[in-house]
Amino acid sequence: MSTQFKKQGSILILFTIFALSINLRPAITSIGPMLETIREQLSLTNVHVSLLTAIPVFCMGVFASLAPIFNRQLGLKRTMYIMLILIGVMTALRGVVSGFPILIGTAFIIGISIAVIGPLLSAMIKQHFPDRAASVIGVYSFGMGVGSAASAGLTGLFYETTGSYFFALSIWSVLVIIGLVSWFFMMRDNIEVRQTAPKVVQAKARGKSPWKTRKAWLFLLFFGLQSSLFFSIITWLAPIASSAGMTLLQAGTLLSVMTTVQIFLNILLPLMMEKYPARKFWINLMLASGLLATILFWTGFHPLMWVGAVIMGIPLGGLFPVALLLPLDETDNADETNSWTAMMQTGGFIMAGILPLLIAFIFDRTSNHTYTFIILITMYLVMFALTVKISDKKGSF
Template sequence: MASEETRTLKSTTPPGSATARGSAITRDSVAAPEEGAAVPATRAWAVRLVVVGIVLSALNLRPAITSLGALLEEVRDGLGMSGSVAGLLTSVPPLCFAVFGVMAPRLARRFGAGAVVCAGMVAITAGLLIRPYTGSTAGFLAASALALMGIAVSNVLMPVIVKRWFPDRVGSMTGLYSMALALGTAAAAAVTVPVTEALGGSWQSGLTVWAGLAAAAVLPWIALARDRGAAPAERQAVQGVSGHVHARVDGAGPVRQVHARVEPPTLRITRSRTAWALAVFFGLQATAAYITMGWMAQIFRDAGVSAGTAGLLLAVTMVMGVPLAFVIPRVATRLPHQGPIVIALGACGLAGYAGLYLAPAAGAWAWAVLLGVSNCAFPLALTMVGMRARTGAGVAQLSAFAQSTGYLISIPGPLLVGVLYQHSGGWGLPIALMVGLMIPQMAVGVLAGRDRTVEDEAAR
C-alpha cells in the first residue's frame, strides 16, 4: 500500500471544463489524506517502537540530576568543590534546558525528531560516562552540560512526537511519558546511595551506573532515526507538509502528478498570550520542582529527621508523580478548561509549604505527599502544550518557547533559596518565597488552561 504522503485523490473536474484545460493548480486540487485510512502493516512496528522509545527516554530525563543530588556531598569532597560551585550545580540544569532546548525545533526540521532524540540519548550516555572520571570541577561541569544538552532537546521534542504519532491520545501518551519520567526521577533519588554502597562506596561508580539506562534508550531511536517517513497517525512533519496535486495541461494527456511542498506561515509565537502564560506557568512549576529536589531533604534534616529518612521522604515526593502523571493528563484532555486542576495542585503545594513551616518533622510524610502532588504541575504543563496548538509545527514552536523561556525563569529560584537560608539561618524566608511563587503560578496556569490555540492568537 502506498503511504499517505504519496496517495492522491482522483480529480472531480469534468474533462472538458475550463479548469481541466487550464494549467493553473487550484487549492482544491491539493491531495489530502483519506479519513479512516488504514495504517500500513509495515509501519505498525514503528508505532510500538515509538512507545518503547518514549518510555525509555522519559526514564532518562532526570537521573542525571537526582543521582547527583544524592551524592553531592561525596562529589564535593572528591573534587574539592566549593559551596558556591555546588550551589551553582542546582541551577545548571534549567540553564542548559533553556539554552539547548530552543535549538530542538530547528534540529528536528533538518534531521527529523527521531534522529534528534536519538542523538540526545547518546549525549546523555556519554555525559554520564565521562563526568565521574574527569578529575576536575570544570570537567565535571562540562560533562554534566553534555548530558543536560541531550535532556534539553528530548524534553522539547517529546510533546511533538506524542502529537505526531498519537494525536487522538495526547492525554494518555503524555501521562505514560510523565509517569516514566517521575519513576526515573524517584528511582535515582532512592537507589543511588544503596547502589553506591553495594559497589564499594565509590561515588564514581554510583553515578556511572545510570549511563547503562541511557544506553538502552538509544536502541529504539536508532531504528526510528533511519525511518524518515512521517508518523502514520499524522503525516504532517514538524514544519511543512508535502503532498501531490493534479494538473491537466493543454486539455490533453493523462492527469500528471505534481509534487508540491506546502509550507505553513511562520507562527509568531510571542504574539500569543496563551504561549506567554504557559511559559511562565512552566517556569514557576520548574522553580518549585528544583527547589524541592535541591533543598527539601535539607529542610527535614534541619528539623531533626535522619539523613536516611530525609532521602526516603524526597523519594516519596518524587514517586507521587508516577500514578498522578498518568491520571492528570487524561483528566485534563477531557476538560474544556484545565484551570481547576491548576488550582487543586497549587492548593496542595501551599498546604505542604505551610506544614514545612509549622511542623516539618511531626507531619513530614504528609508534607512530602502534598508536595509530590503539587509537583504534578509538570505533566499538566506538557499536556497543555499539546492541547494549545493544532499542528505539529505549532506544538514544536510552543514546546520550545514554553520550555526555554520557562527554564530561564526557573534559574534564580534554587540559588535564591540558598542565599536566603544562609543569611537568615532558618527556613522561614525560603518557605515564604516558595509560597510567594506558588500564587502567580496558579494565576498564569488558569490563563494557560483556557480553551484556545496559539495559532489563532498569533494570527489576530
C-alpha cells in the same frame, strides 16, 4: 494515531517514549541527595554545588530552540541517537573523572541534550497522537517521573553502599541503553517529525508566532514556575530534611516517597484530565496540595514532613504534564507545537535555573531555610494568579 504508527504497534511506541523520557532527569535529580556530600568533599559553597542542577536547567531553556533546527538538519532519528549517547557518555564520565570542573562540564552537555529531546518528543506526540495527546503525555511524564524517583531515592543508597558519590552519580548512564535499543526498533521505518519549509514557517509565524502571542507568554511563565518548583524541591528537600534532624538515608527515603507518589500521578492525572478536561480545576487542586505540603515541610516535625512528602507528589506529578498540554491544546499541527513548546521551555527552564540558585545564594548567607519556604510559597501564589488567565481546554474560563 497515524497509519505508520499503527503498523509498528502502539505498545512499542509508548514504551519507546517511556524509555526516552526516563533519561531526561536522573543526571539532574541524582545531585539532590548528594548535595551535602559533594559540597563537603569538594569544599564548595551551596551556590557552587547548586550550579550542578542549575546549569543543565539553564541549558534546557537556552538551547530548546535548537530542537527544530536539529530536526531539519539531521532528522529526528539521528538527532535522538546523538542526544541520547551524549547523555549516557557524560553521565558515565562522572564515575571516571573526578572534580568540580568535570561535573560542571557534563551538566552543561547533558542540559543541551535534554533541551533538544524535549520539544521533539512533544511534537512527535502532537503529530501522531492528535486525539490521545493527554494520555501519551502521561506516558512521557510518567517516564520522567520514574527516572526522577529512581535517581532521587536510590542515589543515596548507592552512596551508602559503595561510599563513592562518583559511582552513585554515574550509574544512571545505564538507562540510556534502554532508550537506544527502544529507539532503534521504533525507528526502523525512519519516522520523522514533519516540519514546514522555512518560508511557510515564516508565513505561519506572522499569524500565530508564539513570541508575539500573549497566551504563549502566560504558558512560558506557568511552565517556568512549575519547573522552578520541581527543581527547587528535588534539589533542596534532602538538605531541608537533614537540617530538620533526619539522617542522609531518611532524607533520601523522604525524597523517594515523594517521587514514588509523583510517578503514579504522572500518568493518572493526565488520564483524568483527558476524561474531565477542566484545566483550571486540576491546576488549582495541584497548587493547593503543593502549598499545603510546603507548609508541612516548614514545620520540621518529622511525621508531618512524611505526610507532606506524599501530598507534594500531587503537584510534582501533575503540573508538568499540564504545562506540556497547554501548547498542544492551543496549536494546530506538530510544527506549531514544536515552536510553542520550544519557546515555552526556553524561557521556562531559564527561570527554573535561576530560582533554585537564588535559594542556594540566600541559604549561603543566612543558613536559614525560612527564606527557602517563603520563595516556594510565593511561587505557588503567583501560579494561582496565573491560572486565572489560562483558559480551559475548550476555551472557557
